[in-house]
Amino acid sequence: MTDATDSRVAASGDALPRYGVFIDGRECAAVEDQWYATHGPFDGEAWAEIARASAADVETAVDAADRALSGPWSQMSASERGRCLMRLADLIVERAPQLAEIEMRDNGKLATEVTGQVRYTAEYYRYYGGLADKIESSVIPTDKKGVFAYTRYEAKGVVAIITPWNSPLSLTTWKLAPALAAGCTVVVKPSEFTSASMVEFAKLFEEAGFPPGVVNVITGFGNEVGEPLVTHPKVAHIGFTGGDQAGRRIYELAARHLKTVTLELGGKSPQIVFDDADIEQAVKGVVSGIFAASGQTCLAGSRLLVHESIHDEFVERLVAFVADARLGDPLDSETRIGPIATPGQFRKIMEYIEIAKGEGAHCALGGNSRPELGAGQFVEPTIFTGVTPKMRIAQEEVFGPVLVVMPFTDEDHAVELANDTSFGLAAGIWTRDLHRTMSMVERVKAGTVWVNNYRATSYTSPFGGFKQSGIGRESGVDAIREYLDTKCVWISS
Ligand code: NAD
Numbered sequence: 001m002t003d004a005t006d007s008r009v010a011a012s013g014d015a016l017p018r019y020g021v022f023i024d025g026r027e028c029a030a031v032e033d034q035w036y037a038t039h040g041p042f043d044g045e046a047w048a049e050i051a052r053a054s055a056a057d058v059e060t061a062v063d064a065a066d067r068a069l070s071g072p073w074s075q076m077s078a079s080e081r082g083r084c085l086m087r088l089a090d091l092i093v094e095r096a097p098q099l100a101e102i103e104m105r106d107n108g109k110l111a112t113e114v115t116g117q118v119r120y121t122a123e124y125y126r127y128y129g130g131l132a133d134k135i136e137s138s139v140i141p142t143d144k145k146g147v148f149a150y151t152r153y154e155a156k157g158v159v160a161i162i163t164p165w166n167s168p169l170s171l172t173t174w175k176l177a178p179a180l181a182a183g184c185t186v187v188v189k190p191s192e193f194t195s196a197s198m199v200e201f202a203k204l205f206e207e208a209g210f211p212p213g214v215v216n217v218i219t220g221f222g223n224e225v226g227e228p229l230v231t232h233p234k235v236a237h238i239g240f241t242g243g244d245q246a247g248r249r250i251y252e253l254a255a256r257h258l259k260t261v262t263l264e265l266g267g268k269s270p271q272i273v274f275d276d277a278d279i280e281q282a283v284k285g286v287v288s289g290i291f292a293a294s295g296q297t298c299l300a301g302s303r304l305l306v307h308e309s310i311h312d313e314f315v316e317r318l319v320a321f322v323a324d325a326r327l328g329d330p331l332d333s334e335t336r337i338g339p340i341a342t343p344g345q346f347r348k349i350m351e352y353i354e355i356a357k358g359e360g361a362h363c364a365l366g367g368n369s370r371p372e373l374g375a376g377q378f379v380e381p382t383i384f385t386g387v388t389p390k391m392r393i394a395q396e397e398v399f400g401p402v403l404v405v406m407p408f409t410d411e412d413h414a415v416e417l418a419n420d421t422s423f424g425l426a427a428g429i430w431t432r433d434l435h436r437t438m439s440m441v442e443r444v445k446a447g448t449v450w451v452n453n454y455r456a457t458s459y460t461s462p463f464g465g466f467k468q469s470g471i472g473r474e475s476g477v478d479a480i481r482e483y484l485d486t487k488c489v490w491i492s493s
Pocket of ligand 1: 162163164165166171189190191192220221222223225226227230241242243244245246247249250264265266267297298299397399425469470
């Protein structure tokens with residue numbers, strides 16, 4: 001294998017920096033020595049080359065992870081593993097600006113947003129570092145005399161982590177931190193659009209004290225490396241965040257091989273505003289719920305359900321609040337809305353805007369691209385009113401800055417509209433009535449419900465979807481269980 005690190009360090013003049021695969025503690029070119037360019041969404045320029053791995057690299061990476069599983073990693077106590085995670089957290093804080101810069105170049109998120117997000121990933125490693133030696137098993141009272149039964153929680157083995165482009169390091173961390181705390185070893189397959197930050201991040205693991213091979217990264221495309229990774233016989237569990245289509249495919253492949261999965265998929269989450277809500281607070285919450293990261297977040301509150309008595313006023317205030325939001329360079333601190341991360345995603349959003357217009361929805365704000373900005377990959381924050389529940393724009397995930405608004409008459413109607421979706425990732429409820437809050441929390445089918453706030457997530461608290469938004473949970477104590485097998489031991493004297 002050719003060493004790619006030197007070529008990146010040496011890259012100057014016309015040569016683009018190269019990011020290789022990271023296997024067994026070393027960054028190198030892929031077996032076939034193929035590379036592809038990665039582009040910045042703001043200027044559209046190619047800024048780096050990424051190794052285009054193949055099934056042969058999957059083999060090497062999984063072998064490295066498998067060797068590490070039975071090597072020094074398995075000899076470490078849970079407390080020692082925890083200390084590695086804590087040291088990693090410190091290194092992340094130190095290197096957050098550099099990692100964030102790479103991530104911004106690749107997915108065009110706002111500088112302010114990404115730096116905070118990358119720094120916050122450190123807290124996940126701290127939390128799971130602390131949790132590693134606190135997973136207690138139990139002694140089971142049984143009906144068998146003279147026999148003693150207890151449980152042990154054991155690492156599942158080699159885990160595949162497959163992630164999307166919208167929050168690369170953060171969404172990887174949601175899986176990686178609990179998997180490592182559980183004692184698993186890992187092969188990460190980042191999105192083909194945003195691989196560079198993960199390759200750079202992988203280099204911190206040795207410094208943090210992880211043996212080589214515990215964390216490996218293979219770069220490339222879903223069909224070329226994702227599928228061989230999912231079906232590899234030595235991979236025990238797949239942690240996936242991404243779209244519905246890839247999620248189904250991975251679930252099918254995993255089922256054929258009887259592997260376990262954690263799937264974090266899409267959403268069409270409702271924001272439900274009652275007539276007694278603090279309107280100013282609700283306007284701000286609805287706006288950040290849908291327009292943060294240009295709407296490219298799984299938990300985007302993309303369906304606004306608003307009580308009919310305040311519908312017109314609320315829409316007016318929303319439009320006024322968003323109308324002046326500045327679109328532009330994500331590095332500029334005045335920018336509120338950055339570019340769309342990939343050309344394919346840009347086209348998809350513009351298609352959905354046309355679909356909504358064709359379905360008869362009324363465009364109350366936006367509805368256009370902004371070809372004069374950067375490389376033209378910008379979509380105006382867009383609000384559609386006059387939307388009916390069965391329209392495609394009310395049912396399908398756009399993954400862009402597009403909000404649909406529907407009025408409701410009473411609580412039953414709000415619940416009916418909120419649950420009229422195949423997704424169930426999240427919901428926001430805006431009301432000052434405690435009785436109504438409790439009732440809505442119970443009736444809305446979603447993995448996360450925010451009341452009078454939206455978007456709060458933490459390493460402490462489980463996150464995941466109902467219905468077609470996913471399987472399993474990330475974050476909190478629940479997440480570490482996804483990476484552990486339960487063994488029951490029976491002992492007689
Ligand atoms: P995607 O599904 O196209 O790709 C995600 C990852 O899967 C990429 O690394 C890709 O290479 C890989 N992949 C694609 N096909 C594969 C296959 N057949 N086998 C193995 N791997 C494969 O998603 P995307 O476009 O990168 O991200 C956007 C989607 O992610 C949205 O639908 C969004 O809702 C979802 N998302 C969900 C969450 C969540 O936590 N629920 C968070 C962020 C994004």
